Each structure stands twice: as C-alpha cells, then as structure tokens.
Amino acid sequence: SIMKGSLTLPHRLQDQVAIVTGGGAGIGQGIAKTLAGAGAKVAIWDLDTAASKETVHKIETLGGRAVAFQADVTKAESIADAVNQTVSELGEPQILVNNAGFSRDRSFLEMSQEDWDSVLNVCLTSVFLVSQAVVARMIPSSYGRIINIASRASLGERKKANYSAAKAGVLGLTRAMSIELAPQGITVNAVSPGLIRTDRVMNMPTYADIDRRAKEHTPIKRPGEVSDIADCVLFLASPETGFISGEDIRVTGGRYSS
Numbered sequence: 001s002i003m004k005g006s007l008t009l010p011h012r013l014q015d016q017v018a019i020v021t022g023g024g025a026g027i028g029q030g031i032a033k034t035l036a037g038a039g040a041k042v043a044i045w046d047l048d049t050a051a052s053k054e055t056v057h058k059i060e061t062l063g064g065r066a067v068a069f070q071a072d073v074t075k076a077e078s079i080a081d082a083v084n085q086t087v088s089e090l091g092e093p094q095i096l097v098n099n100a101g102f103s104r105d106r107s108f109l110e111m112s113q114e115d116w117d118s119v120l121n122v123c124l125t126s127v128f129l130v131s132q133a134v135v136a137r138m139i140p141s142s143y144g145r146i147i148n149i150a151s152r153a154s155l156g157e158r159k160k161a162n163y164s165a166a167k168a169g170v171l172g173l174t175r176a177m178s179i180e181l182a183p184q185g186i187t188v189n190a191v192s193p194g195l196i197r198t199d200r201v202m203n204m205p206t207y208a209d210i211d212r213r214a215k216e217h218t219p220i221k222r223p224g225e226v227s228d229i230a231d232c233v234l235f236l237a238s239p240e241t242g243f244i245s246g247e248d249i250r251v252t253g254g255r256y257s258s
C-alpha cells in the first residue's frame with residue numbers, strides 16, 4: 001500500500017485513471033467530479049457528447065483532469081474504441097464505474113419487448129460488455145476497482161419490471177464477477193441508490209410529490225443527493241478497500257423496502 005508507516009490522507013487516487021459511464025449527467029457527473037477531486041484522471045463515457053463535455057468543463061474549472069469520449073455502452077465496437085482512446089490519452093484504467101442507466105416505466109401487462117430489451121441492454125448488458133473490455137486492461141497490473149450502480153428498485157417496483165429485473169441482474173453479475181476477478185486483484189461492488197435529486201428527477205412533474213414521499217418513507221428524512229452516491233463510490237474505488245468485494249451498499253437514507 002502507499003506510504004506504509006506514515007500518516008496518509010485516505011481515499012486518494014493520485015495518478016489513477018477512472019472511467020465513468022453515463023458521466024455526462026446526474027449521478028455519473030457527480031461521481032466524475034468526486035473522483036477527479038481525489039486526484040484521478042477521469043474518462044467520461046457518454047452517448048451525449050455535449051453533456052460529457054459539460055462535465056469535463058466543470059471538472060477543469062475546479063482544477064481537475066477529465067476527457068470526454070463518445071461511447072454507446074450497449075455496443076461492443078463503440079466500447080472497444082472508447083477503451084483504446086482512453087488508454088492512449090490518459091493511460092491504463094484502475095477504476096471503472098458502470099453508471100449509465102435508463103428506465104422506461106410501463107405496467108407489467110402493457111410492457112412491450114422493446115421496453116424490456118432497451119432497459120435490459122442499457123442497465124445490465126452494458127455492465128457485462130464494458131467490464132469485460134476494461135478488465136482486460138486491468139489484468140496486467142493485477143489491480144482494479146469496479147463499481148456498478150444498481151438501484152433500490154432491484155427489490156421490485158411497480159411499473160418497473162424491466163428496470164427491477166435489470167438492476168437485480170446487476171447484483172448477481174457483481175457477485176459472479178467479484179469471485180472470478182479476485183485472483184486478478186480486482187474488486188467488484190455495487191451501490192444501490194434510493195431516490196436521488198438529480199436534475200432529471202427534479203424536472204419530473206411529480207417531483208414535488210416525490211420530495212414529500214421521500215420525507216415520509218425514508219428514516220433519514222430527506223431525498224438523497226448526488227454527493228451521497230459519489231462519496232460511497234469514492235470509498236469503494238480507493239486502494240484501502242481491497243478486502244471488500246461482491247458487496248452491495250444501499251444508499252437509501254435507511255429505507256429497506258421498495
């Protein structure tokens with residue numbers, strides 16, 4: 001470990017390279033800022049280039065280092081390109097945050113296969129594809145930290161059969177990967193957010209009601225903030241947490257049920 005036998009600041013990521021998928025907005029943007037603040041060079045992978053450039057601009061303004069790469073995390077070819085560009089511009093990655101996600105709510109009986117496939121692809125298949133591509137670049141150094149953003153909805157939520165199944169799948173995939181990748185020095189953990197006040201959530205017409213319900217149903221009586229998730233991800237991304245793997249940390253204000 002770094003600087004054995006001396007006092008150190010924990011959770012420092014100086015000179016490490018971190019990839020954050022879906023880092024152009026919301027929780028991903030917050031994670032990218034926090035990892036950059038800890039000293040990592042951050043590759044922002046997003047479909048939406050304008051959004052990821054905005055994240056890069058915010059990080060640079062704060063004195064950090066980040067680069068935007070266009071990537072569709074559901075497509076192996078696009079992922080391979082993003083890996084190559086990331087490695088040539090920033091170096092080999094030590095940290096991967098699988099954050100890109102998407103939901104399309106529909107009652108179970110009205111859910112089409114397109115509703116199902118699109119959410120499973122962005123929320124679950126992407127974690128498999130991106131992790132497989134990035135792990136290949138972690139193995140030579142026998143070190144890696146993978147953090148998968150799941151959701152409290154993995155417990156099962158109304159009108160979210162597709163999303164609930166995808167996020168429950170992320171937890172199974174996290175545990176399976178954690179076992180297979182342990183010999184390579186790579187830990188794999190999940191973070192399951194409850195309701196988080198992102199710009200997207202706050203722009204929903206029902207937000208006022210959501211805010212009130214969060215206060216009603218959450219033991220810690222407030223909705224979550226992006227920084228609540230980002231700080232948990234920083235912990236799991238750190239060299240100090242190498243004995244934690246296959247875990248799911250719920251960041252839900254103490255709320256257990258769906």
Ligand code: NAD
Nearest residue numbers: 022024025026027046047072073099100101151193195196
């Ligand atoms: P968001 O919609 O605000 O941002 C998601 C980002 O992912 C966007 O920039 C989007 O362009 C990008 N993206 C979407 N599809 C992509 C693809 N195929 N390839 C590359 N990039 C793609 O989302 P958010 O609310 O910040 O959520 C982030 C993660 O947290 C998701 O996995 C979501 O399921 C999870 N989550 C969010 C909440 C919440 O309350 N906001 C709660 C639980 C879990």
